[in-house]
Amino acid sequence: MYRQLSYKSKQFFIAIIKLSIIVGASYYIYNKLLNNKNLNFYEFTSFLIKIDAFSTKNTVFLLLLTIFNWFFEILKWRILVSTIKKISFFEALEQSLGGLTASLITPNRIGDYGAKAIYFEKQYRKRIVFLNLMGNVSQMTITTILGIIGVVIFYSTYDLDLNYQKILRIFIIIVIVVSFAAFGLQRSRFKIKGFSIEHLIEFIKNLPRRIHISNLGLSFIRYLIFSFQFYFLLQIFGVDIDYKSAMIVISSMYLLASIIPSLAVFDVLIKTSAAVYLFSFLDVDELTILSISTLMWLLNFILPSMFGSYFVLNFKVPKASD
Template sequence: MYAKALIYKSHTFLIYIVKISIIAISFYFIYSKLALNDSLSLPEFWSVLKSSAIISLNSVLFVGLLSVVNWFLEILKWQNLVNAVKSITLKSAIAQTLGSHTASLFTPNRIGDYGAKALYFPSNLRAKIMGLNGLGNLAQMCVTTFFGSIGLIFFTKAFPINFDFKTLHWSRYLIFGLLCMGLILVVKTYLKPETWILKTKRFLSSISLSLLGKTLLFSTLRYLVFSFQFYFLLQLFNIDLGYLNTMMIISSLYLLASILPSIFIFDVVLKGSIAVYLFSFFNINETIVLSCITLMWLFNTVLPSVLGSYYVMSFKGPKL
């Protein structure tokens, strides 16, 4: 009896340490991006904010409201997806969405989000939950690709971008080829693509058109909200390129950022470098562009992760 109690206490303590570690690592990455950002220092960022209308109460509240709407749509999308296999409340959907967001901050391309959400469910449902999560992310990617492709087509017509392939050294082709061969070998050896493809077909055949349509609708609404939020921030910094030109750049930015692999917490750096390049065609000040990207990151990544840390600490796992 004493041994069982000791094992239980050790297990509880280990889980507590894991929770604290997840939050500590997430907050450390957030701090490093704010305090140790080579592209935009905190004094520069604060100076830009003071010289614009962004620090007014009404502006902050409106930008914050757009973030709330953005994440509420993501929560509703997740609840709608999960209800296909197990009915969950809005409260549970909030906990799962924000908690997994915090837990996946330091994982490449938010891959940790899959495992984090699956942990909220019994083992017999986890494969389906991960598949539904993938469907939600795929729907968001499809919307981003659709609008981004349109924006990028117009952008490249207005500003032709030429790539000089002569400058690429032959060794880069060799390294790229070896990486592709290694990836194929890993997939063939460990992932068993034949079995995976068969399971994927079975899973997709079980998805109703109604569920797919609602998922795409929530994804589209989310895209419209956060892209408008970016547009509104630019207006606060007195950057008026016209609505169509601005949305052309924003949609191109999100498409290019989504196809490049990165750790989610470093998303601000990736988006910042792409945004500076795209807005440079319109001679927009680099500091202002980086400030807008940083604000988008603070409102849509950092604040939700702070809220999500509560759900990480209160996580208890599924009831069996």
């Protein structure tokens, strides 16, 4: 249907999509800041002014952590794409931030896959989707490994009132669902728009080992950066806690937030709820954790997405695509 449109109709269609993404992202930001039931915006800003902790030095350092966080994400994307074609760092930046902006209003930020894919000619798009999947899986792998370590230490350190029967039932259900899903995929030769699981596995195996090492290494560096940023905010807010104790809770928090599928709209809510619950064992008040979670969201998602809005508005479909 898109192929049958005239050139002017295509440009108009693309312009509508661009504006829809920008309007949707803007509404999402506005709604989360001004209509947040968990943290009143005016209460949030008043609290920040009251503690008077954001000196120029602290602000600059927090922004530097955000820049480095996204620098390594962009570098990771550039390295992954280099297996298909060479792109500049600026092109990788445009695709990463544009994808972030487009993903804000989609379930589990799935819009990032489509947004990055359309920056490339049609013959590359399937592989681009799977390279993006590899980048996200590597980040999830690091989060899961460190999160499990954190949860085990957290459980052995703090007295948790858990319903073991309910946990066992949930675990059994997950095992059954995963088993049936694996069996079904094997029997049906599952395909994603003509790209089978077998081809995907073969595609991953054929990638150079250095790509896999770089992918996991950069994901680990990013994890260290944004988790330290959370810890640094705890220090700014006057929370007296050592780095080791904080990381036990922070790693557990990111694991819990990552394993729960959600719309991006509710992503910050899930992270905040997990953080409030876990930090309550360290006697950190709710308002402090709500404020820190909101700042982390503003620094690492909203601020980059504002720059991404510029790239979305200036996006042009590759000439070779149809």
